[in-house]
Amino acid sequence: MLRFSSVVLVAVTLVILGNLAGIECNTKSDCGVAETAFGMCVPYMTGEERNVLPYKCCAAVRSVKELSPTRAARRETCECLRRLMAQVGRVDGRRARGLPGACRVATNVIPTSLDFPCYRLA
Template identity: 35%
Template sequence: MKKMVYSMEVMSLVLLALIVSPVNGVSCGDAVSVLIPCGSFLLGDDEPKPSDQCCSSAQSLNKMAETRASRRALCECLKQTGPSFGVNPERAKQLLPLCKLKLNIPISPDVDCNK
């Protein structure tokens, strides 16, 4: 039952993200699709740390958002979609050091993506 609920949440997240238009080469749909392997970890399920596949996906998303404008768009996307799907903010913060991602974007639901 838990896997079915998780699958429905992921599918809903993907569908929502697909309606957001691409900005600066990285669409919100692309970003969310890339992070699907991180779903269990980000939602706070029983995974104590992100999987190797999750970290690989997060690192590839980091490479997709190379410009300041694309990082800003990515920040807005994740800020809007994360809370609506129950992403645990503490888990999102942990993803950066656990996957060895070096980002200058603070992970917080109230972050100002324009800074």
């Protein structure tokens, strides 16, 4: 039988992911794909999950990196994720900054704050 806290965590995660469905999660563009994939990291970045989940969030970080092979693509993906973070709200910048290292994915595409300068990405 599931403990009450596990049920609450699952419910909160479903609510967050359900809310993301209303955030232009169209998978017809690379931005839509990046938003949809990166949605798996939102519960960690908002503090709902204590640890990065490798099979969800880290897979999403890898997907985001793969969507960004060029300078222009990195900037576009970063802007897309920054807009997603603005819509989600209370994102922990420290957690966002640590995602690539925690997932062992070398990428600088993930914005760490709402004023992150995506236009400076090389």
